[in-house]
Every structure is written in structure tokens, then in C-alpha cells.
Amino acid sequence: MQLKQDFFEQLSGFYSQVFPLGISNPHWLAWSQDAANLIAIEKPSDALLQGLSGNAQIADASYYAQVYSGHQFGGYSPQLGDGRSIILGEAIGPQGAWDVALKGGGPTPYSRHGDGRAVMRSAVREFLISEALHQLHVPTTRALAVIGSDLPVWRETQETAAITVRLAKSHIRFGHFEFFCHSERGAPDKLKQLVNFTIKQHYPDLSCDAAGYKAWFTQVVRDTAKMIAHWQAIGFAHGVMNTDNMSILGDSFDFGPFAFLDTFKEDFICNHSDPEGRYAFSQQPGIGLWNLQRLAQALAPIIASDDLIAALNQYQVELVQQYLRLMRAKLGMAVSPAKATSPEAESNKGLTDTELDNSDLELIGGFTMLMEGNHLDYTNSLRSFGQLDPHTKHSSLRDDFIDVNGFDNWFEAYQKRLGHIHDVEQWQGQRNSVNPKYILRNYLAQEAIVAVEEGNLTPLHELQQVLQKPFDEQPEFDDFAKRPPDWGQGLIMSCSS
Incomplete structure (x- = not known):
């Protein structure tokens, strides 16, 4: 090394x-x-x-x-x-x-x-x-x-x-810049030194001047939004989104009481130390912006306020577009329905980009609401789209819903948005390539940890092996894709480490 x-x-x-x-x-x-x-x-x-x-x-x-x-x-x-x-x-x-x-x-x-x-x-x-x-x-x-x-x-x-x-x-974390923004710690010289180092190491195409600082912070905003969009799409709750746990590069970082969603719950809290739900699953997008605002305050001695505000204004736009990109892929919706050939889908052609985005967000939100109301597993429900024939509402996915009428109403709008799928088998394969069969469920991690405590490393190594190919079927490991047993549903972890 x-x-x-x-x-x-x-x-x-x-x-x-x-x-x-x-x-x-x-x-x-x-x-x-x-x-x-x-x-x-x-x-x-x-x-x-x-x-x-x-x-x-x-x-x-x-x-x-x-x-x-x-x-x-x-x-x-x-x-x-x-x-x-x-x-x-x-x-x-x-x-x-x-x-x-x-x-x-x-x-x-x-x-x-x-x-x-x-x-x-x-x-x-x-x-x-x-x-x-x-x-x-x-x-x-x-x-x-x-x-x-x-x-x-x-x-x-x-x-x-x-x-x-x-x-x-x-x-390097958001907290680094917060520490060195104070005059008694050498700001703005130390702050500028840290920003220049970060740019030279990780953004070599940018200059270390006012224009470069603006472009750099804008990229930090976009990278953070992209990361959180991925969390929301995959159903991941970080649990401790303090600014000292936020990577300046937009990488998931400093894992404590994290969890993937099992049964979908919008306000799921995975951290025993967060009873008020500051870092609940649904709060992560807003907290991402709040943390970026704290970073902007720290950078105020060296970056003009107008430039900071302009960059922050990119956050929601980037977050929504990234989330739409990921969720459209998961549900099999093309970026634009312009090539749709069914008569029902023709009505989508006249939508503006903003209208289409809003319509798709409503459609996606409608499905997550149905999952929550019917107590369905987030990962397994999305994986079911790999077995779904989008031309008929009768499917194993439909059978999972208690509110069948609610599903049918949603599915009718979904079919209209999809239009005609020429190659259903190919479409299903594409869904399986973006909707994982296997995630790190907390109960699986806990079972592996207990085994390690007993001197048995096999469950840990098997779990690691499964997670290396989360989109593959791996039929010998089907049990790893099952919903948690009662004791493992919605496990809440502590920050103790």
C-alpha cells in the first residue's frame, strides 16, 4: 500500500x-x-x-x-x-x-x-x-x-x-468549514486555504478565485442533492445527518443507526436517539438543504452572498430531477412519453416538462402512499415490477394490496403514463436491473453480528456475498429477500458504538 x-x-x-x-x-x-x-x-x-x-x-x-x-x-x-x-x-x-x-x-x-x-x-x-x-x-x-x-x-x-x-x-466534511470560519481560528485565511485545497484535490478543472468558489459550492449543492435523491429512491435512512457527518463530496458517510425501509413508512425513524424525528426518512431532503445553508454561512467570509444563494437555489431542482430519474427507471416510465403508441398515452404528449414532472411525482407519490396504507415492503414491492405485465392489472403485485380498488385506480393512471410496451420481457428485465432484490435489512445484519459473537463468521460472509450482487436473483439466498420476522420489523438502533 x-x-x-x-x-x-x-x-x-x-x-x-x-x-x-x-x-x-x-x-x-x-x-x-x-x-x-x-x-x-x-x-x-x-x-x-x-x-x-x-x-x-x-x-x-x-x-x-x-x-x-x-x-x-x-x-x-x-x-x-x-x-x-x-x-x-x-x-x-x-x-x-x-x-x-x-x-x-x-x-x-x-x-x-x-x-x-x-x-x-x-x-x-x-x-x-x-x-x-x-x-x-x-x-x-x-x-x-x-x-x-x-x-x-x-x-x-x-x-x-x-x-x-x-x-x-x-x-473533509461540512464541519471542517464551520470550524475554520471563525476569526479566532484564522478565518478567512484558514477557510480559504481549506477551500483551495479541496478544489485542487477534487475539482482540478476549477480555479481558486471568486468564479471558481461559486462553481465549487454549486457542485457541492448538486452532489449533496444527488446523494439524498439516491437515499430516498432506494429507501435508505441515514439516521444522524449532523453537519459533521456530511461529506463535502456528496458521499454517504459516518454510518451509525442507519436502516433501509422494510414496511414503507414515510416518517420512519431509525435512530433511538431521535425521538422527535429530526432525521426521519421523510425529513432527509429538507435536512440536506438545512445543512447546506449552514455550510453557506460558514463560507460567507470568502464567497459572495448572492453566489451562495444562487447555488442553494439549485438544490431542490437537482434533488427532484435526480429523484425523478431514479424513480422513473424503477417504475419503467420513460423520461418522456413522446414515443408512446397507445391512444390513452397520446394525451401525455402535450404536457410541458414541468407538468410532466409534477404528474410523475404525483404518480410516484400515489404509489408510495398506497404502499404505506397497505403496509407493504418497499423493496419487494418495487422488485415486483420485474414480474409485472404493464398491460394488465392482474398481477402478484395487485394481490399484495388490501385496498384493491385503490391499486386499480392508481394502475389505470400508471398504464396511461406508460403507453404500450412492445417488449414486455425486456421491460421486466430492465426493472430488475434497477430494483434490487437484496438490501441490508437490519435484522439480517443483527443475525450476522450475533453469529460473529458466537464465533461463526459464515452468516456474515454469506450476507456480504449476497449484497455484492443485489440485483441478481441468487435463488440459493432467497431467504435474504424475505420481509423481516416480527422481531425484526422496523428495528431502531442507537448511536452507541
Whole structure:
């Protein structure tokens, strides 16, 4: 693993150097060769295990924890930072560099009296969700491995420590800019230094001047909107959308009490620490904009307010268009019905783009409302479109609805929007290519974690294998696609890790 140290060498004062504390009896719990290929690692080795567990020093690694602030559940925390994550540097791969971080590597100056450790259950969950989201084509950080140990740590009860080896194109967060926007911390010079570094590293086509700053922030807004559109379309709830958990590159980041929707529920809350539902599933689009507004406030010393406002105004437009693109693909609706050949579909041809978008949003919303009212599984209902004949309302999907009349009324409007499908089999195959059969359901993760605790890694490795090909049938793993048992419905996790 070849490392470079751009952040460490160019941004002195933005971090503290700190070395990991090794863990006893380190051993591989999980490994992603797909992620390893990103940084040109051919296979796991004993030497790499010792280095990534903190028991041996890795050549060229700098070892540092970043400092930042952030808004947590709406309240500003003036200093946060990497409390249990230690970055080694940027590993050079065939298509660019990736930060390598040891999440759970021990205490740092920003641990706030914590032990700096991660417990096995949270390390496994982060590994699985990072790789699962990637295979679902959702922008995300990645996970190279989970390293287990026999080191005891205390949360609600005694557990064992583990390390997730995280890969990120950047660990820079909204909270970095919030920290360095204050005059006592060197703003605007420090702020400008951080923006310039971010642009040069990740937006090399942009200039480090007023025009470049405007274009950069506009791209941050669009990337954030794109990420959240993916979350809403795939049915993913992040759970802790604090500004210090928001990647400046629009990658899903810092996973805690996340969950995929099982039975569709618009206001689903996956975080036990969020009883008021600030970060409920339905609130994620609005929180994305709220977080961007906080970022804009932090950037106000160096970017003109008119430019910030113009960029923020792009958020809803980008979010809606990305969400429409994804959901139209899921439901099999062409971007435009202009080629529709059925007489019923001819009436759609005269719609303006805005009217068509609004009509499609209403159609999509009507289906999600039906799912919620009929207590249907989000993923499985969408997967059913791969078996649906769009020319007839009689289908296994229809049979799932208690409110059959409600479904029939919706389906009539849906058929009108679709028009005639010439090759139904091809259309069905296209639906299966965008509607996954397998997602990381919380109960599946929990079953794998319990097995690991009992010394059995097979369920974890099988689950990882299934999630690598979420759109494939994989009939030998059909049970992984079933709705959760009663105990696993709507599991709510805590932030404890």
C-alpha cells in the first residue's frame, strides 16, 4: 500500500498527529477485495493485519485525527473532530487516491473522554452498509475490512473492540468549514486555504478565485442533492445527518443507526436517539438543504452572498430531477412519453416538462402512499415490477394490496403514463436491473453480528456475498429477500458504538 500525505503536509493546523493503540489478538472478520482493488492491494496479509490493527507501524503513514465542528441535532458544537478515527494518509490506486482511516483505532485529542474504540457490532454494520450502498450505485465511502479482537470495551454492556478500515475519496466534511470560519481560528485565511485545497484535490478543472468558489459550492449543492435523491429512491435512512457527518463530496458517510425501509413508512425513524424525528426518512431532503445553508454561512467570509444563494437555489431542482430519474427507471416510465403508441398515452404528449414532472411525482407519490396504507415492503414491492405485465392489472403485485380498488385506480393512471410496451420481457428485465432484490435489512445484519459473537463468521460472509450482487436473483439466498420476522420489523438502533 503506497501512501501520500497531501492533507497532512499542506494543512498543518487542521489536525493533530496521533498514533493508534494496538488491539489484542487481531483477526480478519470481513474483507472487501473490491475495495482493496481501489488501492492496489491484491489480498489480505499478516503484515497488513498487524499494520491496520495498530500493532505495527505502516511505512509512509502519518497518523492523524482531523479537527472540525458541526451542528448536531440542530445545535452547534464548536469543536468536534475525529474522536476514534485515525487517518494514515492517501493510498494511491489505479484510478486515484483514497484516504485510509482506522475507525476504532484508539483515543485522539478529540475523543471527549471516550475510549476511541469501536465495538464489533458497529464496525460490522459500517463495513456492510458501505459496500452494500456501493453495489446499489449510491455515492458512498467504502470499507476495506473489519478487524476483530478480544479487547474488552464497555458500552451498555461489555463488548469487544474492532476496527473498520474505511476508504474515502476525502474525509473533509461540512464541519471542517464551520470550524475554520471563525476569526479566532484564522478565518478567512484558514477557510480559504481549506477551500483551495479541496478544489485542487477534487475539482482540478476549477480555479481558486471568486468564479471558481461559486462553481465549487454549486457542485457541492448538486452532489449533496444527488446523494439524498439516491437515499430516498432506494429507501435508505441515514439516521444522524449532523453537519459533521456530511461529506463535502456528496458521499454517504459516518454510518451509525442507519436502516433501509422494510414496511414503507414515510416518517420512519431509525435512530433511538431521535425521538422527535429530526432525521426521519421523510425529513432527509429538507435536512440536506438545512445543512447546506449552514455550510453557506460558514463560507460567507470568502464567497459572495448572492453566489451562495444562487447555488442553494439549485438544490431542490437537482434533488427532484435526480429523484425523478431514479424513480422513473424503477417504475419503467420513460423520461418522456413522446414515443408512446397507445391512444390513452397520446394525451401525455402535450404536457410541458414541468407538468410532466409534477404528474410523475404525483404518480410516484400515489404509489408510495398506497404502499404505506397497505403496509407493504418497499423493496419487494418495487422488485415486483420485474414480474409485472404493464398491460394488465392482474398481477402478484395487485394481490399484495388490501385496498384493491385503490391499486386499480392508481394502475389505470400508471398504464396511461406508460403507453404500450412492445417488449414486455425486456421491460421486466430492465426493472430488475434497477430494483434490487437484496438490501441490508437490519435484522439480517443483527443475525450476522450475533453469529460473529458466537464465533461463526459464515452468516456474515454469506450476507456480504449476497449484497455484492443485489440485483441478481441468487435463488440459493432467497431467504435474504424475505420481509423481516416480527422481531425484526422496523428495528431502531442507537448511536452507541
